Amino acid sequence: MTLNNTIVNEKIQIRDLNLHIGQQHILKDINCRIPEKKITVILGSSGCGKTTLLKSLNRLTDLYPQVKINGSVELNGQNIYNGIKDINDLRRKMGLLSQRPAPLPMNIFNNVAYGLRISGRTSKKFLRYRVEHYLKQANLWEEVKDRLSAPASSLSIGQQQRLCLARGLAVDPEIILADEPTSALDPISSQTIENRFLELKNYYTIILVTHALRQAKRIADYIIFMYLGEIIEQGEASEFFLHPKHDLTKAYLRGSFN
Amino acid sequence: MATRKFRKQEETFFIYLMRLACLSIVVVMGLILYSILKKGIPALNWKILTTVPEGGFYFGGEGGILNAILGSLYLAFGATLIALVLSIPSALFLNVHLRKYTRLTNIIRLIIDVLWGIPSVVYGAFAFSVMIWVGMRTSLLAGMITVALFITPIMLRSMDESLKSVSNLLYEAALSLGSTRSEISVRIFLKQCIPGMITAILLSFGRAIGDAAAVLFTAGFTDNVPTSLTQPAATLPLSIFFQLSSPLPEVRERAYAAALALTVIILIISVSGRLISYKFTRNDTK
Numbered sequence: 001m002t003l004n005n006t007i008v009n010e011k012i013q014i015r016d017l018n019l020h021i022g023q024q025h026i027l028k029d030i031n032c033r034i035p036e037k038k039i040t041v042i043l044g045s046s047g048c049g050k051t052t053l054l055k056s057l058n059r060l061t062d063l064y065p066q067v068k069i070n071g072s073v074e075l076n077g078q079n080i081y082n083g084i085k086d087i088n089d090l091r092r093k094m095g096l097l098s099q100r101p102a103p104l105p106m107n108i109f110n111n112v113a114y115g116l117r118i119s120g121r122t123s124k125k126f127l128r129y130r131v132e133h134y135l136k137q138a139n140l141w142e143e144v145k146d147r148l149s150a151p152a153s154s155l156s157i158g159q160q161q162r163l164c165l166a167r168g169l170a171v172d173p174e175i176i177l178a179d180e181p182t183s184a185l186d187p188i189s190s191q192t193i194e195n196r197f198l199e200l201k202n203y204y205t206i207i208l209v210t211h212a213l214r215q216a217k218r219i220a221d222y223i224i225f226m227y228l229g230e231i232i233e234q235g236e237a238s239e240f241f242l243h244p245k246h247d248l249t250k251a252y253l254r255g256s257f258n
Numbered sequence: 259m260a261t262r263k264f265r266k267q268e269e270t271f272f273i274y275l276m277r278l279a280c281l282s283i284v285v286v287m288g289l290i291l292y293s294i295l296k297k298g299i300p301a302l303n304w305k306i307l308t309t310v311p312e313g314g315f316y317f318g319g320e321g322g323i324l325n326a327i328l329g330s331l332y333l334a335f336g337a338t339l340i341a342l343v344l345s346i347p348s349a350l351f352l353n354v355h356l357r358k359y360t361r362l363t364n365i366i367r368l369i370i371d372v373l374w375g376i377p378s379v380v381y382g383a384f385a386f387s388v389m390i391w392v393g394m395r396t397s398l399l400a401g402m403i404t405v406a407l408f409i410t411p412i413m414l415r416s417m418d419e420s421l422k423s424v425s426n427l428l429y430e431a432a433l434s435l436g437s438t439r440s441e442i443s444v445r446i447f448l449k450q451c452i453p454g455m456i457t458a459i460l461l462s463f464g465r466a467i468g469d470a471a472a473v474l475f476t477a478g479f480t481d482n483v484p485t486s487l488t489q490p491a492a493t494l495p496l497s498i499f500f501q502l503s504s505p506l507p508e509v510r511e512r513a514y515a516a517a518l519a520l521t522v523i524i525l526i527i528s529v530s531g532r533l534i535s536y537k538f539t540r541n542d543t544k
């Protein structure tokens with residue numbers, strides 16, 4: 001463990017990424033690396049482009065009208081904006097956890113089984129076993145094991161978010177993209193999610209978008225700090241919090257940010 | 259304070275206005291039902307529902323309206339089916355595949371809205387001229403296609419409105435799981451919108467079975483029950499019209515029996531549609 005921590009493999013490398021929507025310049029010259037099997041936190045105030053940056057990683061930005069993207073995002077050394085064969089394969093490699101949970105219109109079991117079914121795994125025994133496994137991984141199994149056939153929308157919002165986590169893990173991703181996943185949750189549910197992340201980072205690369213400084217302090221290994229579409233500062237979390245270099249970072253950390 | 263008093267009066271005024279509006283709808287509905295029931299029930303009997311018109315039916319002769327009941331049902335079911343086959347893929351295409359092309363979809367929606375606004379008699383006239391051109395005679399099939407043409411915009415736009423309400427969040431979540439667009443269409447959008455889909459089908463079915471103008475030249479009218487798609491077919495609205503325009507009071511009374519039959523058919527279809535929709539939504543969604 002200690003030895004592994006010192007060796008950082010890059011999972012994603014972003015080079016000169018620029019993103020325009022219409023006339024608006026949303027992401028400006030983004031250059032960064034995202035280490036494998038760590039928690040990378042994209043930190044910044046609202047409207048600074050952190051969600052857009054996150055969505056450009058699994059090309060959900062393709063859904064924006066009038067979007068124009070330059071530069072490259074390399075996943076395992078391959079540019080996802082050039083010469084990618086199957087975009088669904090790319091997206092399957094990255095589980096997404098959004099601000100508010102969006103359970104599929106099905107029961108709890110089928111929400112988790114959905115990803116397995118569309119990738120062709122339909123054996124009932126296999127599905128039951130995997131669904132249980134992922135629900136346990138998301139720390140939800142004990143609460144739902146007796147009502148797996150209840151609609152997912154009958155769960156509380158905190159439970160729904162954990163269900164979405166289980167659903168995302170079930171497609172066996174390499175990366176977890178989390179877009180302020182705890183902003184709609186109560187403190188206890190938020191803590192559950194954070195604790196899950198700290199465990200899951202042993203198996204997955206986690207990229208978390210947040211504006212909550214304290215959350216970043218609690219779980220980040222690596223920080224990317226953004227302001228108005230630009231990366232202001234990035235680096236190891238300990239270094240970032242102890243010795244911020246840029247004035248904007250210092251102001252943000254002090255909480256005197258306008 | 260004067261403003262507080264004014265706001266209270268304003269609130270009271272609007273509450274009474276809303277009550278009055280709702281009440282007038284209920285009263286008009288009640289009056290229509292009352293007049294159909296009052297005049298229809300005395301004329302209604304088993305024979306009128308189960309026999310076809312005999313000679314001189316429209317001058318008070320023996321017989322019934324089975325031809326029109328079955329003709330209307332065949333026509334409405336056929337037309338709804340054709341419209342369904344056209345509407346579901348189009349509505350899904352608009353909302354799943356063309357989701358980000360908002361300008362294009364708005365133009366398409368505008369066109370469909372215009373088509374919705376065209377009166378059915380125009381569709382009838384259009385279809386009739388096409389029929390003459392290709393040498394087709396009045397038939398059940400021609401009627402079905404014509405009716406399908408004018409209920410498709412209704413069905414399509416109603417489905418579209420329902421599918422439009424699916425959140426981007428859900429769409430993105432489904433994409434992130436690696437779903438293809440067709441998987442998203444069928445497993446998520448359709449599933450989420452079953453009540454809206456059923457409402458759209460019911461709305462179009464009601465229009466299909468209630469229309470007289472589009473079928474007059476295309477399906478024709480006959481005293482027989484059609485046994486193939488190429489035969490002409492009678493319909494209830496036309497049957498009501500022919501009987502109502504009779505100078506004989508007993509024939510006019512039978513028109514109300516036909517109106518009652520039409521109302522009951524629509525009622526049965528609507529209620530069963532609601533039940534199906536309820537059954538589907540109870541288990542899996544909220």
